[in-house]
Amino acid sequence: MPLRRRAPLLALGLAVVLAALVVSLGVGVIDVPFGEVLAILGGRDDGASLHRTLVLDMRLPRAVGALTVGAALGAAGVLLQALLRDALASPTIIGTAQASGFGRVLGVFVGLGYAGSVGLSFVMALAGTLLVLATSRSRRGFPAQTVLLTGVNVGMLFAALIGLLQYLSRDEGQLSRMVLMLLGGLWQVTWAPLAWIAPLAAVLVAAALLLARHLDLLSLGEEDARRLGQHTQSVGTLVLVLACALTSLAVSIAGVIAFVGLVVPHAARRLVGPVHAALLPASALLGGLLVLATDCVARTAAQPNELPLGVLTSLIGVPCFLAVLHSMARKGAAR
Amino acid sequence: MKLAAHEVRCGYGAQDVLRGVSLELREGELYGLVGPNGAGKSTLLRCLYGAQPLSGGEVVLGERPLPRWGRRAIARVLGVVPQRSNPAFPVAVRHFVGMGRFAREPLLGGPTREDERAVDACLAELGLVALADRAVDELSGGEFRRVLIAQALAQEPAVLLFDEPVQQLDLKHQLEVMEFARAFARRAGASALIVLHDLGLAARYCDRLGVLHAGHLVAEGPPDATLTVELLRRVWGVEASLERSPATGALHVVPLREARDA
Numbered sequence: 001m002p003l004r005r006r007a008p009l010l011a012l013g014l015a016v017v018l019a020a021l022v023v024s025l026g027v028g029v030i031d032v033p034f035g036e037v038l039a040i041l042g043g044r045d046d047g048a049s050l051h052r053t054l055v056l057d058m059r060l061p062r063a064v065g066a067l068t069v070g071a072a073l074g075a076a077g078v079l080l081q082a083l084l085r086d087a088l089a090s091p092t093i094i095g096t097a098q099a100s101g102f103g104r105v106l107g108v109f110v111g112l113g114y115a116g117s118v119g120l121s122f123v124m125a126l127a128g129t130l131l132v133l134a135t136s137r138s139r140r141g142f143p144a145q146t147v148l149l150t151g152v153n154v155g156m157l158f159a160a161l162i163g164l165l166q167y168l169s170r171d172e173g174q175l176s177r178m179v180l181m182l183l184g185g186l187w188q189v190t191w192a193p194l195a196w197i198a199p200l201a202a203v204l205v206a207a208a209l210l211l212a213r214h215l216d217l218l219s220l221g222e223e224d225a226r227r228l229g230q231h232t233q234s235v236g237t238l239v240l241v242l243a244c245a246l247t248s249l250a251v252s253i254a255g256v257i258a259f260v261g262l263v264v265p266h267a268a269r270r271l272v273g274p275v276h277a278a279l280l281p282a283s284a285l286l287g288g289l290l291v292l293a294t295d296c297v298a299r300t301a302a303q304p305n306e307l308p309l310g311v312l313t314s315l316i317g318v319p320c321f322l323a324v325l326h327s328m329a330r331k332g333a334a335r
Numbered sequence: 336m337k338l339a340a341h342e343v344r345c346g347y348g349a350q351d352v353l354r355g356v357s358l359e360l361r362e363g364e365l366y367g368l369v370g371p372n373g374a375g376k377s378t379l380l381r382c383l384y385g386a387q388p389l390s391g392g393e394v395v396l397g398e399r400p401l402p403r404w405g406r407r408a409i410a411r412v413l414g415v416v417p418q419r420s421n422p423a424f425p426v427a428v429r430h431f432v433g434m435g436r437f438a439r440e441p442l443l444g445g446p447t448r449e450d451e452r453a454v455d456a457c458l459a460e461l462g463l464v465a466l467a468d469r470a471v472d473e474l475s476g477g478e479f480r481r482v483l484i485a486q487a488l489a490q491e492p493a494v495l496l497f498d499e500p501v502q503q504l505d506l507k508h509q510l511e512v513m514e515f516a517r518a519f520a521r522r523a524g525a526s527a528l529i530v531l532h533d534l535g536l537a538a539r540y541c542d543r544l545g546v547l548h549a550g551h552l553v554a555e556g557p558p559d560a561t562l563t564v565e566l567l568r569r570v571w572g573v574e575a576s577l578e579r580s581p582a583t584g585a586l587h588v589v590p591l592r593e594a595r596d597a
Contacts, residue, residue, distance in 0.1 A: 081423075082423075085423035086423065087423070087424070210443045211443070212445065213437070213440065213443070213444075213445040213446075216426075216430070216434060217434060217437055219422065219423040219424055220420065220422050220423070220434065221420070221421060221422075221423070223386065223417075224417070224420050224422075226386065226406060227384065227386065227410070227415050227417065228410055228434055228435060228437045228438060228486075228490070229406050229407040229409065229410025229411070229437050229438030229490075230406065230437065231406055231407075269424065273426075273427075274424035274425065274426050275426065275430055277445055
């Protein structure tokens with residue numbers, strides 16, 4: 001679908017996300033009226049109120065973090081699903097997220113800085129995913145069952161390695177940082193890393209969008225894509241690297257958040273169809289929206305305590321996933 | 336454009352499927368590739384468009400050997416209608432056909448207005464306009480075959496290769512596909528090669544036949560001169576009678592029984 005026909009839909013999606021952003025900045029232990037939120041964002045307030053600190057220094061980074069994590073995972077899910085030609089693929093299902101989490105924790109364990117750990121997390125995501133792909137590749141591509149089973153196993157491997165690191169950790173502070181890091185949540189988000197992670201994630205999503213047409217071809221299957229003129233090997237590699245990079249950025253901000261990368265592409269496919277020029281931006285926006293909304297619930301549902309975000313997304317994601325599986329099983333039976 | 340195989344050898348592992356096959360597809364002709372099951376027809380077809388690595392010989396497209404063409408460049412002159420295709424997600428017919436334009440679109444930009452017009456023309460030519468917005472997994476076998484042909488046609492190729500395109504089609508759709516293949520081959524500068532099981536259709540529509548048997552091209556030429564009772568016994572292992580249809584003037588093969596010594 002060419003841009004001129006996508007533009008209105010894209011604008012609508014952006015508007016919804018922006019409205020959700022304003023709402024999320026207003027709600028919390030202390031509610032800030034939306035008019036005031038807009039005034040603060042526009043710099044039209046008195047400049048020194050408690051509300052200003054609350055909105056700009058506490059809630060805004062968290063909301064931007066949520067949008068970044070959701071968009072990155074939504075896009076990564078679409079990329080992996082096109083690469084593997086499988087609607088059940090996602091960063092957590094095939095072990096990319098767990099591998100990435102291991103890299104992040106390993107970075108803390110060996111005393112790397114923030115950027116260094118993010119880098120290590122990317123390297124591990126790539127290594128874990130390549131292990132899954134290399135193991136499950138057959139002459140005719142990637143058979144779905146093998147990929148999923150291998151992915152689950154590789155995910156367990158990295159979960160075990162994370163456990164090993166935590167066991168080996170001798171320092172209480174380090175241990176608690178590792179545990180909190182992987183619990184899946186956004187309460188520890190600050191501007192310092194976000195200032196480069198969010199733009200980097202945006203650039204990667206934009207790069208993926210440039211490949212939208214290639215993703216259409218890739219999901220036809222290697223044989224067909226090559227017949228129609230695609231260099232499937234190089235495009236596939238590029239898509240893999242993008243998916244792993246996006247996953248590791250999301251994991252670095254918020255730990256392992258399951259099901260966003262799986263459920264969001266499905267929902268987006270229902271809304272805008274399977275053509276990637278529409279599906280990819282829709283997934284990124286919807287992913288951002290979902291994590292933002294879920295995080296709002298996490299912050300406010302059990303005030304003054306906070307629910308773990310990762311737990312909430314799983315509580316939402318599991319029933320959705322089961323519904324998808326059920327409908328696929330029924331379709332399979334009908335054939 | 337010319338497409339030629341020179342002494343092509345190809346094997347899965349140690350067992351050679353093709354043992355030195357040479358053939359030339361000339362401009363303006365519809366070439367039928369026939370042979371019994373397992374003779375290597377589909378493998379040869381895959382060799383002809385670079386999907387199968389050769390263990391010997393070469394395939395020449397136009398003036399250059401295939402490996403010296405880029406993949407995109409090949410897709411702009413050579414289209415393939417495969418036996419089947421399983422898109423992972425149920426895209427609409429228009430979009431599926433549109434993917435035939437891939438090699439002609441800008442590398443990162445996606446389809447232009449010109450590409451959309453070309454897709455519309457292909458949909459119209461194959462009678463798919465009414466189905467354009469249907470999902471490809473909702474089509475009948477005959478409809479999907481037309482969609483595959485439209486996709487290959489959208490490449491605007493000079494050479495079209497068909498891999499058993501009439502398999503599992505009813506009589507009307509078989510004729511439709513054969514008529515299309517012949518009409519395509521008659522276009523200026525075009526040619527087509529078609530893998531067939533049905534010798535009657537092959538004899539009626541093709542200008543020349545190539546008979547593949549156990550990895551060798553054992554006979555080649557105009558259908559009337561190529562199909563003989565002796566050949567049918569030796570290659571297909573059947574006693575058959577060859578009759579000329581009064582309606583079409585083409586040879587008709589009536590298999591009678593298995594031959595005693597194939």
